[in-house]
Amino acid sequence: MGPAVVDESKWLLVIDGLVQRPFAITLPQLKQFPRTTVTAFHECYGSPLTPPEKALWRIGNVTWTGVKLKTLLDIATPLPTASFIWSEGLDHGAFAGVEADRYQKDLPMDRARDSSPCADVLVAYEMNGAPLRRERGGPVRLVVPGWFGTNMTKWLCRLSAQAVRAPSPFTTRWYNERVVLSAGVDGTSGEGGNDVAVEVRPVWAVEPNSMIVDPPPDTRVLLLTGDDAGGGSRNANVEVSGWAWSHDGVARVRVSANDGVDGSWVDADVAERVDYSWQAFRVKLALPVGKYGVVARATSREGIEQPMRGRRNHVHRIGLEVLHGT
Numbered sequence: 001m002g003p004a005v006v007d008e009s010k011w012l013l014v015i016d017g018l019v020q021r022p023f024a025i026t027l028p029q030l031k032q033f034p035r036t037t038v039t040a041f042h043e044c045y046g047s048p049l050t051p052p053e054k055a056l057w058r059i060g061n062v063t064w065t066g067v068k069l070k071t072l073l074d075i076a077t078p079l080p081t082a083s084f085i086w087s088e089g090l091d092h093g094a095f096a097g098v099e100a101d102r103y104q105k106d107l108p109m110d111r112a113r114d115s116s117p118c119a120d121v122l123v124a125y126e127m128n129g130a131p132l133r134r135e136r137g138g139p140v141r142l143v144v145p146g147w148f149g150t151n152m153t154k155w156l157c158r159l160s161a162q163a164v165r166a167p168s169p170f171t172t173r174w175y176n177e178r179v180v181l182s183a184g185v186d187g188t189s190g191e192g193g194n195d196v197a198v199e200v201r202p203v204w205a206v207e208p209n210s211m212i213v214d215p216p217p218d219t220r221v222l223l224l225t226g227d228d229a230g231g232g233s234r235n236a237n238v239e240v241s242g243w244a245w246s247h248d249g250v251a252r253v254r255v256s257a258n259d260g261v262d263g264s265w266v267d268a269d270v271a272e273r274v275d276y277s278w279q280a281f282r283v284k285l286a287l288p289v290g291k292y293g294v295v296a297r298a299t300s301r302e303g304i305e306q307p308m309r310g311r312r313n314h315v316h317r318i319g320l321e322v323l324h325g326t
Helices: 069-076
Strands: 012-017 023-026 036-044 058-068 084-089 093-095 098-100 103-108 122-127 141-143 156-162 176-182 197-202 209-214 219-223 236-245 250-256 265-267 279-287 290-300 316-324
Touching (some): 058 069, 069 156, 209 290, 236 250, 250 279
Antiparallel strands (some): 036 058, 084 156, 209 236, 290 316
16 A cells, blocks of 8 residues: 555545445545644554554654634534444555455544644645645545544545444454453563453554654763762763653653663653643753663553553653763
């Protein structure tokens, strides 16, 4: 599957299914509706064929503009039996040896119509203030703040209210994750390595994650005169900074220079979230000469911590060495 070729002059968005008033609109008609702009982190889940223990960190921060999905659904008026909104794109072809005549995903109705602050699902036609380009899913794509990019259907052409989840292989075969419900502290398995309970759930809301951006991996820091941290010991003052994100926002980020060994965590300063943006964090560490494994661990507003290992959102680690200056 690859980017769809769309003639904007002929593009239509169909809203149908279990609704009282199905309809279709052109791009100029869509742009006549009130505009909404939301800034949100955008994280790619990565290949659904890749083992989940490989953390990918494909993440950015994007400003989207478009029409609230809720606005269009209010016009169509879903029936009480409609529990999901199926979204379909114009891209088609083979994926992992499976032929698909369209890309199809779904959203629970309560998420599709969520009107809490900045949570609006958008039918977006602008990205960072410019018309949405073809390679980004233009002319129109779905945007679901706080959810993985796989749910944000590109080259959008249809929204359909339905009673059940979409039958697409992108919902039934791929983009589902096996999650251990009763496990050890690392979130991978129970006592003795035996999983107690496992749930298969769709890849929807983004769980807490973080990434160290400075210093870069395998940095060497020279301990120079003037770096004295006091107390008679000489330490290098190392500032660690990065980004943290979660669908519900990040309440806390802790940083360790000892690979997360208990007692080695230091709280970082965390910026407030704007809309659904990622949040900057920053902390200064006083480190003597030696080699270090620096990790950052985010905690969401709901109190969920990043796992230490074994999941796509496990903690990010960089190697760092403090050396005597010459």
